[in-house]
Amino acid sequence: MPTLLRAFVACCCLLFTLPAWAADPVPGVVVDYSPAKNRQYVGSPGLAILPSGGYVASHDWFGPGSTNDTTVVFGSSDKGATWAKLAEVKGQWWSSLFVHKEALYLLGTSKEYGFCVIRRSTDGGKTWTTPADAKLGLLRGDGRYHCAPVPVVVHQGRLWRGMEDAMGPGGWGSHFRAFMMSARVDADLLDAASWTSSNPLPRDPQWLGGKFGGWLEGNAVVTPEGKLVDMLRVDVPLVPEKAAIISISADGKTATFDPATGFVDMPGAAKKFTIRFDAESHSYWTLASVVLPEFEKRKPGTTRNHLVLMRSADLKSWEQRAVLIHNPDPVKHGYQYVDWLFDHDDIVALVRTAHDDAADGAHNNHDANHLTFHRFGSFRALK
Secondary structure, eight states: OHHHHHHHHHHHHHHHHSOTTTTOOOSSEEEEEOOGGGTOEEEEEEEEEOTTSOEEEEEEEESTTSOSOEEEEEEESSTTSSOEEEEEEETOEEEEEEEETTEEEEEEESSTTOOEEEEEESSSSSSOOOOOSTTTTEEEOSSOEEOOSOOOEEETTEEEEEEEEOOSSSSTTTTOEEEEEEEETTSOTTOGGGEEEOOOBOOOTTHHHHTOOEEEEEEEEEOTTSOEEEEEEEEOSSSSOEEEEEEEOTTSOOEEOOTTTSEEEOTTTTSOOOEEEETTTTEEEEEEEOOOGGGTTSOGGGOOSEEEEEEESSSSSOEEEEEEEEOSOSSSOEEEEEEEEEETTEEEEEEEEEOOOSSSOOSSSSSBOEEEEEEETTGGGOO
């Protein structure tokens, strides 16, 4: 008995000396999961609400255990409480998931830095078209392209979607050139001829006093003045985090940027973010991975443990409204790459989540082991 008692006491001591986050349950509803040992990580969450009211989720796999060219699609018929796998799509990556004219679309690249491709599903995500040529979804087959699951916005009779190529000089960050794609709302979206692209804008390393690492993962957003802009994540070495606002001409052909006025302070903007406009509150909203003061010496792009709901009236000044998910550890915990939608008075969201599991947890805060679904009720009142 004394031996058993000593063992019990030792176990209790171990339990109570573990970090507070070590046994945290995964926040939200787990849609998909891959342990760190698989070296296959969850990327690029995309979320859509079908005309029937059903939810569809997508994500890709990245990391050395993946092929860097596969997207997985899930469906939920009970408002996100449970999910079932619908399809696995080879040759699709970094993709936005959106509904247009009763059909579901995936718009992204064919692989890591692949061609620009689009697919259509008319059965809620179970089967998809194949981008075999320029008439069937191969939109740009002439280079290396990059993007993320960013919004597809309807404005002045056109669909708009931010994009980058990776054909500038240097490596990650410096090689991204930002541009905007658009197509008429009544066009065949699988036909490459339906799409217009602006000129690609490269980075200037002298911007931000020589601390501008690059821009990427741009949001198509309509400003309060009714202008279409591309609002991008900016790579910076330290806080304050910045977003960049590129102006797009009304015909979608010309992109311009003024570094004197185009950079704005935006918490969380060194990581991917999604901005959407809410007509009821007359505000822009986003869910961003904000850096807390105690972590300001870390590079902001690698600090993702504090997810915050933010609001802006003008895209320039951002108010932090509510903390949605938090963990005190920034090394192996990350809540990031959120794709989200308004669902009446709620926000529904998919999060690329690096969190504790029954094994050794996530590889790091970037290499997520979970895809999680969340509902944030009465979001306009959250504080």
